[in-house]
Amino acid sequence: MMLTLYNTYSQQKEPFEPAQPGQITMYLCGPTVYNYIHIGNARSAAAFDTARRYFQYRGYQVHFVSNFTDLGDKVLQQAAKEELTEAALAEKYAQAFAADTAKLNILPADERPRASSYMAPMVTFVAALLDRGMAYEVNGNVYFKTKEFPDYGGLAHQNLAALTENAAGRLQNQEQDEKRDAADFALWKKEERPGVQAWPSPWGPGRPGWHLECSVMIDELFGQTIDIHAGGVDLTFPHHTNERAQSESRYNRPFVRYWLHNGFVNINDEKMSKSLDNFVTVHDLLTAGQDPLVLRYFLSKTHYRRPLSYSQEHLDQAGRELERLLRTARSLAAAKGNQESGSVAFQEQLALLQQRFEAAMDDDLNTENALTVLFDLATMGNKLLDSSDYAQVDVQAARSLLEEWLAIFGVANWQEVALTTTQQELLAERATARAAKDYVRSDAIRDQLAEAGILVRDTAEGQTVEYL
């Protein structure tokens, strides 16, 4: 079987072949760090974390980069509200992003570049486009000539004239007046307001346009055509369209081999949007007691290109599904087989499940079909344990497959035990008892915790706990 991915550029599923066999270069547009991330940001991060984990499962080495936009109008406005400097505000929400995504088991990117750290190469990039006649400067602002890039609309597959007209209506009049064509976009924006963050450039103090940031960070960190550029479908135009136009204009080589876009998030059947004021932040959800593992499962289970329909009802449903899988995972982890040799038929069934799982994920990361295979595996595992005679080798094989697949969905850390305060105190008391060589007491506490379903182990690093 071959891995296929839907490429927004070709609008087709294509066999996936990275430029270097066995290695994938991948970039995901990260958030502007001016607030807590909402479900839409989390969906993108979780969906492509699952993609990244599946690529690794398939044996690829993945070089994964995702940025922070730590400057611009949104940062500026929120910094004023919170009475922080722009840099302090960005730092605050970059840390919040790290905390929220860690709770959702989204692996940290190999690199998390921040736009503000790449000012010198951004200026160089703009200068190079001016040299090539692909850009022009007006009053300290620099614009890209979209008409000079022949395949400008190649990625978006939309009526760009209508879209740019719409966008132009929202722009400041000055920018409209300065642009030679309504579709041109700003590479560099003049900034002279006192107290507002700005960087020096040959065109005067200013800051980069948003699209420029990703182009430059991709070039600085990869220095070549990347295999996968990912992001929300709303970034196709203008963001990714403009990234592509400026990068290919500068380097005369393809910018990206495969464009992957995740679908929208609907909240209670309405599109999530600022104007509807129906943003749900991960921070608020978790603070209100939402189980992060259930949220992660919910974010990963819908196929990444489909709209994700968020509601409390759907979250609860996801919780019930996940519990079914985890119950089996716990039972398999606790099972002790009594037979010497495994069942050939059972092993064959497992091999068939594995083929089905991989076929589903190879088909443009079809997580929905892959999950049906996880539930079949859970059913098989439960049946095995219900039979009175089974071999540990079969338990082990089912268990390792299930855990490996749960990890792809970011929900394999169920072994991490949530102890009550009383249990934590007992554990601390047991450590003291052991240190005093009071093994009667320490064994009694161990037994007491075992009755509550918690297994205590003594390791070189101290006590560890897991579910029995």
Ligand SMILES: [Zn+2]
């Ligand atoms: Zn980007």
